[in-house]
Ligand code: MF3
């Protein structure tokens with residue numbers, strides 16, 4: 001399969017899926033408190049997506065993933081499995097939500113801070129969000145995908161952090177992960193050229209230490225930093241429009257988008 005261009009009807013469905021994913025992240029925010037377990041957050045999200053949104057949590061059973069959301073705490077880069085560990089003061093946690101509505105996917109994540117984490121952790125959270133925004137700002141018909149990766153990695157390095165290479169953004173639509181791969185590093189002027197009607201995610205994973213990662217061999221999912229440094233990630237689902245970009249998973253708090 002190559003990169004699909006969404007029809008007007010598919011774009012409307014992507015808008016709905018994106019909005020629901022964003023609303024699920026907004027819903028969970030007040031629950032993200034010191035002392036709650038990531039399992040409890042998973043259950044609240046699952047019930048909200050299934051019962052209120054009448055949608056499907058895409059991660060559940062995806063290639064055997066056991067839960068409905070991903071929760072990645074501190075040195076976990078991505079694909080953290082909700083469990084019985086309580087969030088504690090000073091933690092940073094990424095919650096990644098993907099819903100399927102009317103056959104189409106919306107995929108988004110954000111960082112939460114528990115209490116006031118150390119200043120370096122706060123900076124990491126800030127820089128990783130800004131890296132995503134710098135990528136989004138480039139999106140319009142005619143640019144190369146490599147331009148986005150180049151800008152994200154350059155910005156991250158300027159702030160003395162590193163960007164993960166092994167995991168990337170992706171085309172999205174009827175399938176959770178479609179072509180193209182959206183790398184968060186690269187060279188200007190390389191890779192596919194964006195066209196109106198493409199939908200894809202940008203989701204940079206930024207490490208406080210070195211970029212290298214390690215997959216937990218016991219659960220086959222949890223990705224951590226090799227050097228145990230902190231990691232942060234933000235994700236949006238995007239539509240390429242004639243005039244630039246529409247952020248399909250924009251939250252109300254994001255008046256800078
Ligand atoms: N939501 C992740 C992404 O942004 C994918 C999670 S796959 C899962 O692409 F199986 F771990 F849920």
Ligand code: CO
Pocket residue numbers: 107169170201203235
């Ligand atoms: Co994604």
Ligand code: CO
Pocket residue numbers: 096097098107108109235
């Ligand atoms: Co995601």
